[in-house]
Amino acid sequence: MAENATAATAAITAAATPTxxxxxxxxxxxxxxxxxxxxxxxLDGTVASVVADVDPRSGDTxLDGTVLPGAANCHSHAxxxxxxxxxxxxxxxxxxxxxxxxxxxxxxxxxxLRLARSLxxxxxxxxxxxxxxxxxxxHQPDGTPYQDPNIMGLALKQAAREVGIRLTLLDTCYLSxxxxxxxxxxxxxxxxxxAAGWAERISxxxxxxMFRLGAAVHSVRAVPxxxxxxxxDWARQRDTVLHVHLSEQEAENEACLQHTGLTPTGLLREAGxxxxxxxxxxxxxxxxxxxxxxxxxxxxxxxxxxxxxxxxDGIAPVLRLADAxxxxxxxxxxxxxxxxxxxxxxxxxxxxLRSRRRENLAPRDLVAMLSGAGQPAAGWPEAGRIAVGSLAxxxxxxxxxxxxxxxxxxxxxxxxxAAQVRRVFVGGDLVAEDGVVSGVEDxxxxxxxxxxxxxx
Numbered sequence: 469m470a471e472n473a474t475a476a477t478a479a480i481t482a483a484a485t486p487t488x489x490x491x492x493x494x495x496x497x498x499x500x501x502x503x504x505x506x507x508x509x510x511l512d513g514t515v516a517s518v519v520a521d522v523d524p525r526s527g528d529t530x531l532d533g534t535v536l537p538g539a540a541n542c543h544s545h546a547x548x549x550x551x552x553x554x555x556x557x558x559x560x561x562x563x564x565x566x567x568x569x570x571x572x573x574x575x576x577x578x579x580x581l582r583l584a585r586s587l588x589x590x591x592x593x594x595x596x597x598x599x600x601x602x603x604x605x606x607h608q609p610d611g612t613p614y615q616d617p618n619i620m621g622l623a624l625k626q627a628a629r630e631v632g633i634r635l636t637l638l639d640t641c642y643l644s645x646x647x648x649x650x651x652x653x654x655x656x657x658x659x660x661x662x663a664a665g666w667a668e669r670i671s672x673x674x675x676x677x678m679f680r681l682g683a684a685v686h687s688v689r690a691v692p693x694x695x696x697x698x699x700x701d702w703a704r705q706r707d708t709v710l711h712v713h714l715s716e717q718e719a720e721n722e723a724c725l726q727h728t729g730l731t732p733t734g735l736l737r738e739a740g741x742x743x744x745x746x747x748x749x750x751x752x753x754x755x756x757x758x759x760x761x762x763x764x765x766x767x768x769x770x771x772x773x774x775x776x777x778x779x780x781d782g783i784a785p786v787l788r789l790a791d792a793x794x795x796x797x798x799x800x801x802x803x804x805x806x807x808x809x810x811x812x813x814x815x816x817x818x819x820x821l822r823s824r825r826r827e828n829l830a831p832r833d834l835v836a837m838l839s840g841a842g843q844p845a846a847g848w849p850e851a852g853r854i855a856v857g858s859l860a861x862x863x864x865x866x867x868x869x870x871x872x873x874x875x876x877x878x879x880x881x882x883x884x885x886a887a888q889v890r891r892v893f894v895g896g897d898l899v900a901e902d903g904v905v906s907g908v909e910d911x912x913x914x915x916x917x918x919x920x921x922x923x924x
Contacts (some may be wrong), residue, residue: 481886492524496535499524509782510860513895531864538597538861540842543799544769550922571922573654577623584627586911593900594886597861600846604640606656611656630901632907636847640684641666647727664699680847685712688732696739716750735759740765752782768845773814775801783818802821807886836880860896
């Protein structure tokens with residue numbers, strides 16, 4: 469009787485003990501570089517073991533390409549997807565902004581959800597396993613809060629959940645149209661009145677396994693000097709990331725100097741905004757003192773080369789930032805292009821054109837931008853590497869494709885594109901394969917109609 473009871477207890481215990489899932493990777497980018505014949509075990513979505521130079525076991529999922537940690541998209545505006553290919557010949561950033569505002573004025577929770585769902589599916593299939601969404605279209609077109617004051621942000625959360633991509637919602641404080649100026653027109657949708665109202669609105673939003681809440685200051689022109697510290701303090705107390713558009717336009721720098729006597733970087737330091745959890749987005753027009761401040765305070769810079777080129781912003785000083793020891797990551801921003809490999813390659817190629825010197829950033833630096841520095845900047849510090857204790861988020865690249873045949877294994881980050889992404893895993897689950905996302909039947913369904921209505 470006792471023996472039977474013991475056997476039954478053992479059977480129950482065995483049944484209750486989670487079983488690790490095995491993956492065998494012909495080649496994988498580990499923290500120390502490229503390794504061959506790598507076996508990884510995953511338990512509850514987290515890497516439990518990593519062993520190189522071994523054969524697969526029966527039942528392992530075999531990945532016969534090159535596997536890299538999943539990329540982080542550290543800066544996205546989902547509704548800007550409606551601007552892709554809209555055309556604006558000969559215009560500047562400020563002219564483009566008028567068109568963007570028109571689309572923002574017509575956005576509603578349903579169109580926001582459907583735009584974001586299609587966009588996040590595109591991101592996931594391209595190799596992004598997380599996205600930090602810089603979200604500031606909060607209220608109804610006249611500025612009146614919706615019955616649920618966070619319904620627009622929650623539409624983004626629903627879109628990401630349906631697709632299967634990790635989301636950090638960077639709920640953005642946006643209070644003024646310029647230094648000392650009240651919001652104008654559509655900007656009333658963005659404003660909570662003051663920073664305290666912004667904090668009160670967003671504080672009840674909970675995190676979960678696929679979603680995190682972060683903070684953002686839209687820009688120094690959009691949040692009054694005396695209220696910047698409220699946003700910084702909220703992020704610090706929540707122990708979350710704080711992002712800010714920084715020095716994207718020279719006109720903003722000039723206005724900031726005129727009104728405060730400081731550069732935007734200096735003004736944000738005065739407010740206590742720069743910490744190792746802070747991310748400066750764009751950072752195109754920086755002084756040497758600005759670079760030093762970011763380096764000393766441990767902030768990360770997110771460059772968005774495809775957007776900075778599309779909007780004719782200028783070239784971010786990637787080499788100066790790298791030489792100063794500032795971590796860097798990438799974002800798709802206005803989402804004119806969804807390809808993490810092309811973003812990091814453009815960042816490096818722009819510096820080649822400026823410096824007239826090849827390979828200013830080595831492949832390992834590009835991988836850091838994609839994932840090692842990118843995932844913490846996006847709010848997911850447990851991701852970004854294939855190592856014990858990390859989230860099992862990775863991307864398999866088809867290195868037997870015509871594009872990559874003959875490419876040295878450690879040069880794949882310099883030469884791959886999203887077209888070579890074969891499979892994408894989040895938490896050890898296959899979420900996209902050959903451009904098809906498991907959670908979305910047809911991301912293009914109805915998209916043309918939605919975009920047409922927003923543009924009209």
